[in-house]
Amino acid sequence: MDKKITVIKGDGIGPEIVTEAIKVLDAVAAKFGHSFEYTDILMGGCSIDACGVPLTDEAVATAKAADAVLLGAIGGNTSTSPWYKLAPNLRPEAGLLKIRKELGLFANLRPANLYDELKFACPLRSDIIEGGFDMMIMRELTGGLYFGERKTEEVDGVETAVDTLSYNENEIRRIAIKGFDIAMKRRKKVTSVDKANVLDSSRLWRKIVNEVAKDYPEVELEHMLVDNCAMQLVRDPKQFDVILTENMFGDILSDEAAMVSGSLGMLASASLNDTKFGLYEPSHGSAPDIAGQDKANPLATILSASMMLRYSFDMDKEADAIDNAVKQVLAEGYRTGDIMSEGMKQVGCKEMGSLVAERV
Amino acid sequence: MDKKITVIKGDGIGPEIVTEAIKVLDAVAAKFGHSFEYTDILMGGCSIDACGVPLTDEAVATAKAADAVLLGAIGGNTSTSPWYKLAPNLRPEAGLLKIRKELGLFANLRPANLYDELKFACPLRSDIIEGGFDMMIMRELTGGLYFGERKTEEVDGVETAVDTLSYNENEIRRIAIKGFDIAMKRRKKVTSVDKANVLDSSRLWRKIVNEVAKDYPEVELEHMLVDNCAMQLVRDPKQFDVILTENMFGDILSDEAAMVSGSLGMLASASLNDTKFGLYEPSHGSAPDIAGQDKANPLATILSASMMLRYSFDMDKEADAIDNAVKQVLAEGYRTGDIMSEGMKQVGCKEMGSLVAERV
Ligand SMILES: CC(C)[C@H](C(=O)O)[C@@H](O)C(=O)O
């Protein structure tokens, strides 16, 4: 198959980790007889520097014309970089929010699982994580507080800021369907997280999720309040299969779950619209402090490329080949600095990419 | 001193745990020559059953006339209790939201710390919690999404629900001042948590917190994004002294911090207005499954009574007497079922209350 991939290297370690993911994708193409065509666009700080805005409309158009987007990471040091002196809508993150909205990427999938070899890095007690855990956070990504109306104004001489949390039944239904669909391919359990004891948007959320659940009689559905979920992720992460939640709760809980897994450098993510199109990126940030030093861990980006093959290109075999290559490299004892432990072999970003590519 | 205390026993284990806290307060009164006068009001499920609403205006008036309010816990089993078939504004929690608003309890203090004797219950790896941790979450309690306008309506035939997140500079300033004041009595560090890369209300929050910080040159201030804070609480809870945040973020993060401490049954809370008045309650819920069996842990309620003495009555010595009595009882090996471990002496709710009262 021929596929067009728009590539956003971004800032910080972004270029290094994307380069390694492309190395692995090229190995897949060679082995399975595909052809991937890559087109770079700018987003984030590098786009601010080159074009004055974090994402141009031309860049969006290029991304739209592709079959999928592969993203490294964007942004810089928030206290020292001049990018953070700009108005909020001109900062690096604004590019990310714009591309999510413009491409209609409403479904954000963030797996959080424990790698056997990296158990030592998990911050939880060993008896809690015995047997491992493996959850998928399905976060709504184009609604809620992120994209509601907002304003800051003086009300009777008092400065007042307002953000709006709005969801309609269609927005909830389409993400719920994605959540149940993915649960059907996993352990068939959905935990829908909301704050229905306080918010109207959560009560509508719960109602629509209950409706969608009727079409998936095999899937067990439970509702959990967001404050309780923040506790349960620490108390017993094993209990979760798919966590389905709205944008802001998903932002908080997916990061908590990532930390609970202990290996941020390993966590991939996918952001999908209602076609096969998606944007794939590691869950971690741009780590400006180690940029350009060949120290970054490219595995989360490589695993994001694997998600791209699986979700956007229907290339399950190819995706499995990447996932297995990553497991093999870990089993052989290769580690980047962030996941290094005694007795293992420390390698740089480039070598890690080559090791995975060779094993594909 | 003579003090009037409004008592809300509430539902589930509420009556049992409050009874033990009063036992301890009576011991304090006897020892230090005070007189505490208690007046009961109904709130939550018991009020729904008796009066048809979770909190009557007369009950609010009684609470207002007191010097402080001591609360056990409210609510029942959300899947089986008829209270949860009622409209949201008639459910047990609505009583809690009403009393917070009517009494102007904008500052919610939730300590989360590790008791040496209960370290085994902490879900984090032992090397992470070596040396313990001790943080105070200062949560804004009468603004934001909890009390903004909300509505559910059809927009072009599509059901749509909207909640509003609003803060003005005065609401932010008064909670920030409380946060810095308390930091001055502790380790002089404030971590202000927001989502300033997305929300206008967070940007105003950050601006006002920066202004207030100028009056506290000794206090170190850092800003942290809420998703990062959810990670840091698991990665390294030691780094925190005072966490200052808005209502919804505070709900999520304080529960996460409580679980990280591993002993929910030990965590007290205070909700204060701008006078000395406050409402004091344990951080845990009403545990309907063990209600009436003398199994509940009364220590969080007893420690809430201690916070009442300290914050509302300026009785520091008396509060210390309670805190030390609790520590002593733990050191002597007495445990309720929830915090039981090998080699310890298991006791019921009543005996635990008596043990603390005797040691005051
Ligand atoms: C950078 C920021 C706007 C973004 C978000 O909050 O969605 C990030 O935290 C994420 O989770 O992808």
Ligand SMILES: CC(C)[C@H](C(=O)O)[C@@H](O)C(=O)O
């Ligand atoms: C019961 C609920 C409305 C309440 C809240 O969300 O504030 C509770 O979770 C709390 O934290 O006190």
